[in-house]
Amino acid sequence: MKNLKKDARIAGLWYLFMGITGMLGLMYVPGQIYIAGNSSQTAQNILNQEGLFRFGILANLLCQTSFLFLALAFQKLFDGVSDYWSKLLKTLVTAAVPIAFFNALLLIAALLVLKENGLEQNQKEALSNLFIQINSFGTMAVQVFWGLWLLPLGMLFIRAEFMPKLIGYFLIAGCVAYLFESLMGVMNAPFKETVTPYLMLPLSLGEFSAIFWLLIKGVKKGY
Template structure:
């Protein structure tokens, strides 16, 4: 296996790890513990399933670290394709990590409020529940803000994939549309939250572009596309 093939499969493996870990706090924890419109029930669930919520918090931190590793491995893979584009992808992708760590503070504050530490005795239960839900609302809004970078970094990645000679054009296009979908989700969540669910349902199939890209480089590696090979032979 040549170096580029090896780098492609390492990047694909790291991408797979990110895709498996990231939804735990983003999707599973809210679905399991959060009750829409009922702060008391939500905070009760968090306190009653303390370890599960903490695992979600740790999952976000692990996601931040894996995301950083992913951008680096993809930079190594594509730096010979276009160094400037690869650096742009690296910078935009890097922003994911500090945002994840910053957002973890909201979950930490929620845990403290859910357990009602002694220094919170000046707040009654309803007030603590309200404050905890405020931090969870901030967590959600911070996720919406983070989706800007989740989308932006895919544009240089899509261009690099297209120019690389080993990723099919349709996968590069799918990555671009995936980036647009994240931007749509971000601005909907920040500006028109009442349409969140509608936009999320529309955006879902477009968000599979990252999975298609991950599977391609994980399975196929960096083997030149057949069209590119024929073109080179003809030349």
């Protein structure tokens, strides 16, 4: 007999771990090191805070590794709910992870270039900045999958009798917000900085509500 509450909490733990490592690798560390429009200062920050920079890369790798385990945990939790949506979720996650890992390699390349003795300083900074910029566009690309996977997850929440449907709708709203955020980034939309804060609400509401529900309640009463 399935222990739904146990399976839900295992999924919640993986989701929480992915969220924490993701925020560290994608938000906190870049915020401490990258200086917009100043590749020279950014390069200096990378060298001066190499440990922090490497920690950010590690956090990214842990985040994406846990993403795979989270997909497996959800597959077990929602077994029997919808074979189609479960397979789609697993497929989208599997597609996203290699892109994110390649993105991490670009950051390693940005660091190695700065420590290369055979290049002039301005060449090092230019190449390092190029790798960081490609990494930024890679993040915009993988955001498509980070958004799309929320659609099958939301549908599974809606279809499962032991889960609150409202969280499923929140997750689908988060899917749309992620896709719009990615589109604005790729198109370099001039209104991106204005719109992004408003997108954070649906982005955060769906995923945070799912995490807290899975960890605290697990499943509806009676299951």
